[in-house]
Amino acid sequence: MAGKTLYDKLWDDHVVHRNPDGAVLLYIDRHLVHEVTSPQAFEGLKIAGRPVWRVDSMLATADHNVPTTDRSQGIQDVVSRIQVETLDANCRDFGVVEFGMNDPRQGIVHVIGPEQGATLPGMTVVCGDSHTATHGAFGALAFGIGTSEVEHVMATQCLVQHRMKNMLVRVNGRLSPGVTAKDLILAIIGRIGTAGATGYAIEFGGEGIHALSMEGRMTVCNMAIEAGARSGMVAVDDVTIEYLADRPYSPKGAMFERAVKAWRTLHSDPDAVFDQVVELDASRLAPQVTWGTSPEMVLDVDGMIPDPQQEPDPTRREGIERALIYMDLKPGMRPADIKLDRVFIGSCTNSRIEDLRAAAEVVRGRTVAPSVRQAMVVPGSGLIKRQAEQEGLDRIFVDAGFEWREPGCSMCLAMNADRLGPGEHCASTSNRNFEGRQGHGGRTHLVSPPMAAAAAVAGHFVDSRQYSTTV
Amino acid sequence: MEAFTQHRGRVVPLDRANVDTDAIIPKQFLKSVKRTGFGESLFHAWRYLSPSEEHGEHRLNPDFVLNHPHHQGASILLARQNFGCGSSREHAVWALGEAGFRVVIAPSYSEIFFSNCFKNGLLPIVLDENMVDQLFQQVEALRGYELMVDLEARQIETHHGQRIPFEINEFHRTCLLEGLDEIGLTLQHRDEIEAYEARRQEQAPWLFHGPAEAAE
Numbered sequence A: 001m002a003g004k005t006l007y008d009k010l011w012d013d014h015v016v017h018r019n020p021d022g023a024v025l026l027y028i029d030r031h032l033v034h035e036v037t038s039p040q041a042f043e044g045l046k047i048a049g050r051p052v053w054r055v056d057s058m059l060a061t062a063d064h065n066v067p068t069t070d071r072s073q074g075i076q077d078v079v080s081r082i083q084v085e086t087l088d089a090n091c092r093d094f095g096v097v098e099f100g101m102n103d104p105r106q107g108i109v110h111v112i113g114p115e116q117g118a119t120l121p122g123m124t125v126v127c128g129d130s131h132t133a134t135h136g137a138f139g140a141l142a143f144g145i146g147t148s149e150v151e152h153v154m155a156t157q158c159l160v161q162h163r164m165k166n167m168l169v170r171v172n173g174r175l176s177p178g179v180t181a182k183d184l185i186l187a188i189i190g191r192i193g194t195a196g197a198t199g200y201a202i203e204f205g206g207e208g209i210h211a212l213s214m215e216g217r218m219t220v221c222n223m224a225i226e227a228g229a230r231s232g233m234v235a236v237d238d239v240t241i242e243y244l245a246d247r248p249y250s251p252k253g254a255m256f257e258r259a260v261k262a263w264r265t266l267h268s269d270p271d272a273v274f275d276q277v278v279e280l281d282a283s284r285l286a287p288q289v290t291w292g293t294s295p296e297m298v299l300d301v302d303g304m305i306p307d308p309q310q311e312p313d314p315t316r317r318e319g320i321e322r323a324l325i326y327m328d329l330k331p332g333m334r335p336a337d338i339k340l341d342r343v344f345i346g347s348c349t350n351s352r353i354e355d356l357r358a359a360a361e362v363v364r365g366r367t368v369a370p371s372v373r374q375a376m377v378v379p380g381s382g383l384i385k386r387q388a389e390q391e392g393l394d395r396i397f398v399d400a401g402f403e404w405r406e407p408g409c410s411m412c413l414a415m416n417a418d419r420l421g422p423g424e425h426c427a428s429t430s431n432r433n434f435e436g437r438q439g440h441g442g443r444t445h446l447v448s449p450p451m452a453a454a455a456a457v458a459g460h461f462v463d464s465r466q467y468s469t470t471v
Numbered sequence B: 001m002e003a004f005t006q007h008r009g010r011v012v013p014l015d016r017a018n019v020d021t022d023a024i025i026p027k028q029f030l031k032s033v034k035r036t037g038f039g040e041s042l043f044h045a046w047r048y049l050s051p052s053e054e055h056g057e058h059r060l061n062p063d064f065v066l067n068h069p070h071h072q073g074a075s076i077l078l079a080r081q082n083f084g085c086g087s088s089r090e091h092a093v094w095a096l097g098e099a100g101f102r103v104v105i106a107p108s109y110s111e112i113f114f115s116n117c118f119k120n121g122l123l124p125i126v127l128d129e130n131m132v133d134q135l136f137q138q139v140e141a142l143r144g145y146e147l148m149v150d151l152e153a154r155q156i157e158t159h160h161g162q163r164i165p166f167e168i169n170e171f172h173r174t175c176l177l178e179g180l181d182e183i184g185l186t187l188q189h190r191d192e193i194e195a196y197e198a199r200r201q202e203q204a205p206w207l208f209h210g211p212a213e214a215a216e
Helices: A006-013 A039-048 A078-094 A109-116 A130-138 A147-156 A181-192 A214-227 A238-244 A253-263 A314-327 A353-363 A382-390 A393-400 A449-458 B091-098 B111-118 B129-141 B170-178 B182-187 B190-203 B211-215
Strands: A015-018 A024-027 A030-033 A058-061 A097-099 A124-127 A141-144 A158-161 A165-172 A200-205 A231-233 A276-281 A288-290 A298-300 A342-345 A374-377 A425-428 A443-446 B006-013 B076-078 B103-106 B123-126 B146-150 B155-157 B163-165
Touching (some): A006 A141, A006 A231, A024 B190, A039 A147, A058 A109, A109 A130, A109 A382, A130 A231, A130 A238, A158 B182, A181 A214, A181 A298, A200 A214, A214 A238, A214 A353, A238 A253, A342 A353, A353 A449, B091 B111, B111 B170
Antiparallel strands (some): A015 A024
16 A cells, blocks of 8 residues: 555545535634634634534734734724724634733734644634635644634534545755745646645645745745645654744743654655646746736746737636736736836745745845835734844845834735725735735735845845845 | 525626636625625626725626626526636635525635535535636627526536536535534534544544643
8 A cells, every 4th residue: 555645645634524425524723813813703603503613723813904004003004904803803702822912922814823833733714814824844743714614623623524635745955045935836836736736735845845944844834825725734854843833832852752652643744646747947947926816827937927829728828818917018028018007015924034034135225116016024023023123134125215113914915004006016925816816906926025125125126135235 | 604506597608718816806895704795706807897995885887797787696607617706715716605505616626615615505616727718608698697506417518508527525415415513413423533633642642632632
């Protein structure tokens, strides 16, 4: 019999019950909660008179709606304020630990879980948010769920699930300096398409993945959903274990040693069989820029925007035509021809300390181009913000003309006041370039933090490596 | 949840691939703490002319297919591949349901959207691309085109009497047919869940030291 994949191991470890019809009752170890997808779930519990099954499995924070400017006046938008207050009240009523808006540990839910050690290898991790795949970087089975499933987990600690197929994305070679985990995942999505991994759980493996820091691995897993996969994951290695030592919720002392022994088994067996294998050479990769309205519409920084006439498939051709109109771009243009109105550095994809350091290195001693209306940096959590300030990164950004903001989801999805105006082009380190995502009529280009920083300085896209001081 | 056995309804064709949940229901409408009130914001940016981000009166965009007079009252949405991709927001399904849709037909869906449908009595049917193409041609050729969807028989009957079988997994089918409360169903396995927890506490006790405990 063939060995097991990492996904098979995680799945088998969490099966509580098998239905004759093939569905499985899967146990959930960690449930992360935010204000947008939870109120109807808490309400459902209250109406049915059901308690939360295991309140210590939950961790909540307010991130989508919170202002990133001065918070001393509270939230001005009444509807947003009610949603955040509803989360506060629900957490109080049910005894859920919440990092509220003014807690120094508050931040984007997918940033604070790992930061606190609330995400551990071997766990099943869910959240009412599609970017939950982020936590798979720790050798966990992590996936996004809808609000009905949020309620289901609260009430039963389980979900009814069907087994996925296994896909291995093997990254050979290492990224060259100035090319980041973000470029890698954008290139992978460009290769397999936004539905390329639908029905699969992706394991990211190979030298190029294990050479990444935990933060880089989180960036890669974060966008598994943009390739259609509900889960992305990376096997546990020394980098994983080193990251977890001494996190607030990590096990301590002898318990940590015991856990490490178990975590060391969280990798695919050498003879495991994958339903599909995709290979990529990291060493040849250039910085990436998306030009269209789907993350798969991506180019090398010196690439050329495609001509729909060259696309044989009619549905794809129409997609390209529609995207060119929405983005106001022409075939044959290059990223350097795209003038930028705003720059956003943040989101659950790219708001961690290494992201901010990489962006600051490009910005240091330079200034934001006068044609750029706004450039902002939104750290992923209060603790990251504090760390960045201790390192003086905030000064570098502010001196260059960036705004230095409070943590939250911010302009990734523009539920708060941070948003694009109609027609504006934005260099964004977030994860989705859908129509209207960052504001009605807004035009999003997904890039890495150094690429966003370089674009802010130049006023259009440039290869950030030309600004780098370390090459 | 409303049970689903059979449904006859008019079909509206939405001829674009990769329709994401931001398009189905834009983020500015996700601030509600209720499960209702999303229907009129369905496809907001496409359905209305110069839609600002604010609530309020907007003029309908006459070019958008859902607004065509002969598609009013349609309850079956015909769509292209990867429908519902992007965010996990169940609000997308709530908006479709409130706008009167009971069935979506497409070659493929994003998984979270697909799973959300079954919790809300919306049936997402997968047909192969050729069959979806044929349906698009038929719908566009005939005003008032209807389909009869029979979940019990796992079959669609076209306006012209052609029978098209579809596949659906048994668990989803049963839940829809009986309008089941999935949570109630899972709680019937309470003993097994507790036994699993006891076993896991032995094997991996660190999984049970959560934030709530650490806070005490």
